[in-house]
Amino acid sequence: MNRVDYLRISLIDRCNFRCQYCMPEGADIDYVLQQDLLTQAELSTLLREVFIPVGFTRFRLTGGEPLIRPGVVDIVREIAQFPETQDLSMTTNAFLLEGLAQDLYSAGLRRINISLDSLEPETFDKIVGNRGRSRWQQVWAGIQTAYQVGFNPLKLNVVVIPGVNDHEVLNLAALSLDREWHIRFIEFMPIGNDDLFNHKGWVSSEDLRRQIRDRWGLTTSQVQGNGPADVFQIPGAKGTLGFISQMSECFCDRCNRMRLSADGWLRPCLLNEDGQLDLKTGLRSGVPTSQLREQVSDLLSLKPEINYKQRESGTAGTYSRTMSQIGG
Numbered sequence: 001m002n003r004v005d006y007l008r009i010s011l012i013d014r015c016n017f018r019c020q021y022c023m024p025e026g027a028d029i030d031y032v033l034q035q036d037l038l039t040q041a042e043l044s045t046l047l048r049e050v051f052i053p054v055g056f057t058r059f060r061l062t063g064g065e066p067l068i069r070p071g072v073v074d075i076v077r078e079i080a081q082f083p084e085t086q087d088l089s090m091t092t093n094a095f096l097l098e099g100l101a102q103d104l105y106s107a108g109l110r111r112i113n114i115s116l117d118s119l120e121p122e123t124f125d126k127i128v129g130n131r132g133r134s135r136w137q138q139v140w141a142g143i144q145t146a147y148q149v150g151f152n153p154l155k156l157n158v159v160v161i162p163g164v165n166d167h168e169v170l171n172l173a174a175l176s177l178d179r180e181w182h183i184r185f186i187e188f189m190p191i192g193n194d195d196l197f198n199h200k201g202w203v204s205s206e207d208l209r210r211q212i213r214d215r216w217g218l219t220t221s222q223v224q225g226n227g228p229a230d231v232f233q234i235p236g237a238k239g240t241l242g243f244i245s246q247m248s249e250c251f252c253d254r255c256n257r258m259r260l261s262a263d264g265w266l267r268p269c270l271l272n273e274d275g276q277l278d279l280k281t282g283l284r285s286g287v288p289t290s291q292l293r294e295q296v297s298d299l300l301s302l303k304p305e306i307n308y309k310q311r312e313s314g315t316a317g318t319y320s321r322t323m324s325q326i327g328g
């Protein structure tokens with residue numbers, strides 16, 4: 001059985017973008033109320049007294065948009081200082097990164113994954129919902145700053161949507177040629193976005209690899225990650241190309257993670273809502289952390305049964321939480 005030691009922590013379910021595939025403009029989303037967000041102290045208690053003792057050592061901060069969480073730098077500093085923390089990373093849209101990159105690095109964050117779905121400002125703004133102002137330049141500046149500050153590896157996430165940004169796959173892949181950046185193409189998943197998904201569907205990683213192979217050639221990279229991405233490289237390129245193929249291929253057999261939502265629900269599988277545990281209510285109602293630890297430990301032993309198994313059907317089920325609420 002795979003070791004489950006990686007926790008994706010959503011710091012907030014809100015976001016300053018409205019990506020079409022995640023939380024489209026006008027979507028009816030119930031946000032977590034301020035008083036229901038795990039506080040930094042509660043998060044810290046859960047990590048120290050529940051998650052670390054049962055074996056979690058790698059943490060990813062996500063959201064919504066983690067950089068709009070008040071106190072995000074302090075949260076990073078606290079988690080980075082746990083002696084057991086072996087890896088601390090963040091997934092962000094980078095809109096606020098230019099001003100925060102140095103502080104995050106100084107606080108102990110060393111690696112970062114940034115969503116960048118397009119190199120064309122107009123297409124980008126259409127995807128993220130520009131609300132009357134262009135966002136691409138500021139995101140690009142955030143990426144450059146992160147690079148200069150020294151985040152390594154620097155990964156760029158691209159959700160590929162047919163008819164929206166699939167014409168840019170070669171241009172995005174080319175970013176890996178002379179920069180040590182890791183571009184990852186993500187198959188679009190049907191979570192909380194039925195309209196767009198039914199209308200546009202998804203492009204398989206193998207189709208993308210074929211395009212890239214025809215242009216430059218493609219080899220399996222020596223460096224494989226420990227997440228869901230299959231990693232390849234254009235011969236001679238400085239960076240790599242990753243493919244996250246949750247629709248066309250199965251990587252659940254190497255699943256190593258669980259997710260903690262901003263309001264303290266522990267979710268054992270992204271694509272299956274079974275088994276979720278409300279840790280915040282337990283903590284606030286005085287349940288001893290030793291008991292919460294036992295509950296998490298039990299859930300860990302049930303995880304293989306909960307791991308997603310309906311892949312053959314080609315689509316996922318209906319979910320009560322959107323990707324922005326789960327944290328991707």
Ligand SMILES: Nc1nc2c(ncn2[C@@H]2O[C@H](COP(=O)(O)OP(=O)(O)OP(=O)(O)O)[C@@H](O)[C@H]2O)c(=O)[nH]1
Nearest residue numbers: 091113157186225226227228229244246257270328
């Ligand atoms: N189905 C599925 N998709 C996942 C899982 N983890 C990540 N993904 C997908 O991969 C995308 C990118 O994830 P990131 O937040 O960059 O994290 P990661 O790729 O696990 O990160 P690394 O630790 O750098 O390998 C997410 O938005 C999801 O679409 C998972 O456990 N299951």
Ligand SMILES: C[S@@+](CC[C@H](N)C(=O)[O-])C[C@H]1O[C@@H](n2cnc3c(N)ncnc32)[C@H](O)[C@@H]1O
Nearest residue numbers: 022063064065091092093115157188189323328
């Ligand atoms: C939910 S976001 C949260 C972090 C941050 N706001 C960001 O966009 O990087 C995490 C990841 O989920 C991906 N994502 C969101 N909705 C998706 C979907 N329907 N299918 C596949 N990936 C999705 C995003 O592209 C992003 O890389």
Ligand code: SF4
Nearest residue numbers: 015017019022064093
């Ligand atoms: S993908 Fe990230 S940036 Fe886009 S709406 Fe979702 S949470 Fe926000």
Ligand code: SF4
Nearest residue numbers: 252255269270307308
């Ligand atoms: S779908 Fe579930 S079991 Fe599969 S990799 Fe993602 S979290 Fe793990």
